[in-house]
Amino acid sequence: MSRTDFGQMHCSIARSLGILAESWTPLILRDLLLGFTQFDEIREDLGISTNVLSDRLARLVEHGVVERHPYGNHPNRFDYQLTPKGEDAIPIILAMVAWGDRWEAGKPGPPTHIVHHSCGRTTQATVHCSECGERLRLQDLTYHRGPGSRRGLGTELLQTHLEPAWESGG
Numbered sequence: 001m002s003r004t005d006f007g008q009m010h011c012s013i014a015r016s017l018g019i020l021a022e023s024w025t026p027l028i029l030r031d032l033l034l035g036f037t038q039f040d041e042i043r044e045d046l047g048i049s050t051n052v053l054s055d056r057l058a059r060l061v062e063h064g065v066v067e068r069h070p071y072g073n074h075p076n077r078f079d080y081q082l083t084p085k086g087e088d089a090i091p092i093i094l095a096m097v098a099w100g101d102r103w104e105a106g107k108p109g110p111p112t113h114i115v116h117h118s119c120g121r122t123t124q125a126t127v128h129c130s131e132c133g134e135r136l137r138l139q140d141l142t143y144h145r146g147p148g149s150r151r152g153l154g155t156e157l158l159q160t161h162l163e164p165a166w167e168s169g170g
Helices: 012-020 024-034 039-046 050-062 090-103 154-162
Strands: 064-070 078-082 115-116 122-123
Touching: 012 024, 024 039, 024 050, 024 078, 024 090, 039 050, 039 078, 050 064, 050 078
Parallel strands: none
Antiparallel strands: 064 078, 115 122
């Protein structure tokens, strides 16, 4: 079975999925966020097969999300670090944690609490407008065509639902 190439769709969600949403990849990113940086640490923590972990890490390196650096005297041992592009994925992972904590934690509650160092309080991811700071809610959003908007696979019907291009007056 061949893999769908989401990178060819004119949709930012599809392109992101093509890199970040393969099975195991969000959990690998989570482990990197938690400080597991060596292949064997990640493999042991997740119980993932060596070939799947190798494939996922290679894809993350290929797309500039993760960098690998040899460590110690082992020529084939690498330390994996998030790049700035990878660090930009942190809000995605934190949003998944918040959603899972709210809807899937069950009676026992969330398995982890995330503490914000600046204020020392437990926090969760929320999405706010980058301009005014107001929390984003579905009923407060409309979608307009952007400069990369194109008709094609995964976006054909979407194009009919987008408002015409909009220029910011601010």
